[in-house]
Amino acid sequence: MKEKERNLSLEPYLTAVLAKKARNPVVLDLRGLTSIADAFIICSGRSNRQVMAIAEHVQAALKKQGIRPLSVEGNKEGHWTILDYGDVVIHIFFESVREFYDLEGLWIDARRVGIPPELPAAAESAATENDR
Numbered sequence: 001m002k003e004k005e006r007n008l009s010l011e012p013y014l015t016a017v018l019a020k021k022a023r024n025p026v027v028l029d030l031r032g033l034t035s036i037a038d039a040f041i042i043c044s045g046r047s048n049r050q051v052m053a054i055a056e057h058v059q060a061a062l063k064k065q066g067i068r069p070l071s072v073e074g075n076k077e078g079h080w081t082i083l084d085y086g087d088v089v090i091h092i093f094f095e096s097v098r099e100f101y102d103l104e105g106l107w108i109d110a111r112r113v114g115i116p117p118e119l120p121a122a123a124e125s126a127a128t129e130n131d132r
Contacts, residue, residue: 012061014119016062017090027040029111033109039089040090044093048094059072
């Protein structure tokens with residue numbers, strides 16, 4: 001099977017990110033461009049606290065599914081957190097920091113992956129269940 005044809009399941013990662021209302025999520029398919037990851041999920045929080053809350057929620061939600069990060073960086077100040085899950089790397093930015101680093105522009109050759117329209121609703125439902 002060719003590298004581009006290999007299926008990459010992003011649903012658990014996206015559901016976790018969207019459950020805390022991350023803003024402007026973008027998924028970049030990096031297969032064939034780099035060996036560091038197959039995909040980047042890039043999103044924003046409106047405040048430092050939201051950035052930290054998204055990162056903490058993602059880790060907890062994925063841990064329940066047996067998915068653990070290889071490393072976590074930058075969650076202390078809430079400007080930018082990186083959750084490295086091997087094939088998938090999640091970047092959670094404070095909005096102004098995201099604009100400054102412009103990862104989407106840096107990886108302009110990466111294919112953007114659409115987020116299935118039903119996923120935000122599923123994520124909201126999962127967030128409500130977790131709050132009970």
